[in-house]
Every structure is written in C-alpha cells, then in structure tokens.
Amino acid sequence: xxxxxxxxxAPISADEYRARRHTLMAQLPAGSAVLLPxxxxxxxxxxxxxxxxxxSDFHYLTGFPEPEALxxxxxxxxxxxxxxxxxxxDPALETWTGRRLGAEGAVRDHGLDQAFENAERxxxxxxxxxxxxxxxxxxxxxxxxxxxxxxxxxxxAHARRGAPVPTGFADISGLIHEQRLIKSxxxxxxxxxxxxxxxxxxxxxxxxxxPGLVESQLQAELEHEFRWQGGSGxxxxxxxxxxxxxxxxxxxxxxxxxxxxxxxxxxxxxxFDLYAGDITRTFPVxxxxxxxxxxxxxxxxxAQERAIAAVRPGVTLASIHAGVVHDLxxxxxxxxLLAGDVQARVDDGSYQRFYLHSTSHWLxxxxxxxxxxxxxxxxxxxCPGMVLTVEPGLYVPDADxxxxxxxxxxxxxxxxxxxxxxxxxxxxxxVPKRVADIEALMVTE
Ligand code: GLY
Ligand code: MN
Ligand code: MN
Numbered sequence: 410x411x412x413x414x415x416x417x418x419a420p421i422s423a424d425e426y427r428a429r430r431h432t433l434m435a436q437l438p439a440g441s442a443v444l445l446p447x448x449x450x451x452x453x454x455x456x457x458x459x460x461x462x463x464x465s466d467f468h469y470l471t472g473f474p475e476p477e478a479l480x481x482x483x484x485x486x487x488x489x490x491x492x493x494x495x496x497x498x499d500p501a502l503e504t505w506t507g508r509r510l511g512a513e514g515a516v517r518d519h520g521l522d523q524a525f526e527n528a529e530r531x532x533x534x535x536x537x538x539x540x541x542x543x544x545x546x547x548x549x550x551x552x553x554x555x556x557x558x559x560x561x562x563x564x565x566a567h568a569r570r571g572a573p574v575p576t577g578f579a580d581i582s583g584l585i586h587e588q589r590l591i592k593s594x595x596x597x598x599x600x601x602x603x604x605x606x607x608x609x610x611x612x613x614x615x616x617x618x619x620p621g622l623v624e625s626q627l628q629a630e631l632e633h634e635f636r637w638q639g640g641s642g643x644x645x646x647x648x649x650x651x652x653x654x655x656x657x658x659x660x661x662x663x664x665x666x667x668x669x670x671x672x673x674x675x676x677x678x679x680x681f682d683l684y685a686g687d688i689t690r691t692f693p694v695x696x697x698x699x700x701x702x703x704x705x706x707x708x709x710x711x712a713q714e715r716a717i718a719a720v721r722p723g724v725t726l727a728s729i730h731a732g733v734v735h736d737l738x739x740x741x742x743x744x745x746l747l748a749g750d751v752q753a754r755v756d757d758g759s760y761q762r763f764y765l766h767s768t769s770h771w772l773x774x775x776x777x778x779x780x781x782x783x784x785x786x787x788x789x790x791x792c793p794g795m796v797l798t799v800e801p802g803l804y805v806p807d808a809d810x811x812x813x814x815x816x817x818x819x820x821x822x823x824x825x826x827x828x829x830x831x832x833x834x835x836x837x838x839x840v841p842k843r844v845a846d847i848e849a850l851m852v853t854e
Pocket of ligand 1: 645676677687770776800823
C-alpha cells in the first residue's frame with residue numbers, strides 16, 4: 410500500500426511577499442535602490458542542467474520561481490516600488506523548456522508592482538535608477554556587482570545636469586538575512602511540514618533497514634517519501650553511513666553494504682517549498698542495540714534532550730553548546746573514552762577528539778540558514794520565530810588506545826526546533842529516538 414499523503418500547508422501568499430519587501434525598503438535611506446538577481450541555470454553535462462533552485466534571498470522577497478530574473482526595489486517610486494525583470498515569453502522555446510510566467514504573470518501571481526521581460530532590460534533599467542544615490546546589492550555576487558558598475562557608468566554618462574548618480578554601493582544581504590532569521594506563521598507552517606515529512610522518511614528508512622541492504626537503498630526509501638509528500642527532493646545531499654562511515658561527517662558515497670551488528674547514521678531532510686528539514690538518526694542495522702552501542706547512544710541522547718529542553722527566548726546557542734559539551738564529556742569519562750576530571754577534559758579540549766562540530770545552526774530556506782550568530786561580538790539571545798537544529802554527536806576514532814567496543818562508532822541525533830514564546834517546538838518529533846522506541850519500530854516490520 411502506498412504511504413498516506415499528508416495535507417499540504419498553504420504556500421506563502423503574495424501579500425506576505427509584498428509585506429517582506431516593504432519591511433526591507435523601510436530600512437533603507439532615502440534615495441536608495443536595490444538590485445537583487447535571482448539564480449541562473451547551471452549546466453550539469455552538455456545540454457542538461459541541474460534542477461533549477463531559486464536563490465533563497467530572491468525567493469524570500471518574490472516567490473518568483475524562474476531563472477534569469479532581477480528584482481529592483483525603488484522605495485518611494487510613484488509608479489511602483491517593486492519591479493521585476495524576467496524571462497521573455499517565447500511559445501516556441503517554451504515547448505522545449507517549459508512554461509514561463511512572463512511579465513503579466515509575475516504581476517498577477519507575485520504581487521509585484523511592475524514587471525518587464527528581459528528583452529527590455531537594457532533600455533529600462535538605467536532609467537529606473539535615475540536619481541538614486543545608493544545601490545544596495547549582494548556585494549559578494551560578482552555578477553550583481555558587474556551589473557551595478559555598468560549601470561553606474563551608464564548613469565554618469567547620461568546624467569542630466571544636477572541629477573544625482575549612484576555614488577555608492579552597499580550590501581543588501583545582511584538586512585535580508587536578519588529578516589529571514591525570524592520566521593512568520595506561514596513559514597513555520599511550511600517548516601512544520603518539512604519536519605514531519607523528513608520524520609516520516611526517517612521512520613520509513615528505519616522500518617526498511619536490514620543487514621545486506623546497501624546504504625543507497627535506505628537513501629532511496631528516504632527520497633521516495635520526500636517526493637511522495639510533495640517535496641522537491643532532499644534539502645542537501647542525504648548522508649547514509651553504515652558502521653565507521655558514520656564518522657565521516659559529510660559522507661556522500663552511500664554505496665557500502667549495511668552490516669549486521671553495526672549502526673547506521675542517516676542525516677537527511679526534505680526541501681518543501683524551498684524550506685529545509687534536517688534530521689539525523691542513528692540506529693542498529695539489525696534493529697537491536699548492542700550494550701556498547703546503547704551506552705554511547707544514551708550519552709548522545711541525554712545531551713540532546715537536555716539541549717532541546719534548554720531552548721527558550723533569551724538563551725544563546727553558545728550556552729546550549731556548552732551544556733552539550735559538558736554532558737558529552739561526562740559520558741566519555743564514564744565510558745572510559747576519556748580519563749580524569751570532566752571539567753578538566755572540557756577545559757583542555759580533549760573532548761574534541763570525539764565531538765568536533767557545533768551543536769546548532771539556523772534552519773530555513775537554507776539548511777545552514779542565514780542570520781548573524783553574534784551581535785557586537787557576543788552570542789545573540791534566541792527570540793521567538795528563530796528555527797535551529799540541535800545535533801550533538803560522538804565519533805570514536807578507530808585508534809588502539811581506545812576501548813575496542815567503541816572504536817569506529819559514530820552517533821549523531823538531530824532535531825529541528827522552533828523558538829516559541831515559552832520554549833521550543835520540536836518540528837521533527839514524530840521519528841523515534843529513544844532506544845526502546847527505535848527497537849519497537851524496527852521489529853514490528
Ligand atoms: N545536514 C547538515 C547538517 O546537519 O548540518
Ligand atoms: Mn544540521
Ligand atoms: Mn543534518
């Protein structure tokens with residue numbers, strides 16, 4: 410029987426995209442304009458391209474799904490503040506490469522004030538920018554910078570007497586990223602859905618797992634669920650690492666056999682309406698933890714549960730990470746993987762032999778989402794609407810000086826948490842992580 414299809418949340422409305430643009434423009438000084446290009450198609454091999462993925466900042470402000478588009482924001486312009494340039498309609502070409510919205514569709518469906526096809530860009534763009542003194546653009550985008558330089562040259566050459574020309578460029582990305590960091594109710598609905606779909610995919614992989622399968626076959630289970638539930642696919646390259654492959658943090662081969670008696674680590678999440686889920690689970694290939702696997706697993710799980718319980722407005726990711734480091738180090742000492750005093754092993758950094766990444770990152774349109782982690786040099790306090798991951802792990806090197814039972818074992822447990830007024834809402838709670846729950850799910854099949 411095919412899996413049940415989950416009800417899908419509403420997409421972001423044209424009104425919300427419009428409100429986002431207004432919020433951004435309200436922060437800009439008088440006489441400024443914004444140039445924000447969307448993403449381009451990227452060749453994969455000769456005539457084939459990678460599946461198109463819109464630039465996240467561009468998507469956040471427009472929801473416009475096509476390549477080769479440019480958003481121009483002109484605060485205070487009577488004839489319309491939000492102007493889009495997009496691909497030309499071309500019925501003959503569209504038969505080959507797919508339908509295009511065109512300028513009319515962009516205004517109709519995306520709440521833009523005006524839109525023009527790219528064929529008109531050269532004649533219109535400089536005119537639109539006349540009188541604007543500061544151009545905001547993503548300064549790390551070489552193409553955007555080249556475009557802004559060319560426009561400045563054009564405007565200077567044709568400046569009417571006394572009319573200001575752009576004297577400066579400023580970065581727009583930081584402002585957009587701060588906006589993106591705090592998710593709206595509609596974004597949280599999409600992220601709840603991305604969390605639930607990702608959770609179902611992990612549960613499905615757990616149920617399917619058995620010795621003798623290849624890692625890629627669990628990947629196929631996950632990704633089938635992603636697409637089945639309307640996702641565009643994985644939000645990042647799915648990691649399925651059996652045995653010691655779990656210790657390779659960005660393991661991508663997913664081609665080894667899954668062996669009886671070993672653990673498998675899966676780090677995978679769906680992309681739904683461009684929002685990412687990001688879950689890691691680690692479980693026994695044969696459905697039963699050995700004593701050593703369970704001992705190490707319980708250390709990671711306890712640290713993760715305590716970290717999730719600590720999420721609330723006002724705390725920082727740095728303090729959550731410090732708590733995790735302490736809990737993991739205490740577990741390592743208890744299991745004989747580190748010796749001596751727990752605080753001393755935290756202070757001298759020897760825990761880093763087993764735990765080398767941080768505990769959390771922001772999550773949203775990008776899996777490692779945008780938004781500053783620090784303010785004025787200090788870790789920033791969490792606020793409602795932020796979404797983060799909580800993902801402690803322990804990775805035991807295959808080294809002679811370590812207890813044999815743990816060598817080569819890699820365990821990570823990762824959930825996605827939205828900060829609420831009172832605490833945290835776990836978006837990925839429906840996939841088991843307690844030992845008894847994992848074992849129960851795996852033996853019922
Ligand atoms: N899947 C990427 C990460 O967990 O950060
Ligand atoms: Mn993550
Ligand atoms: Mn992950």
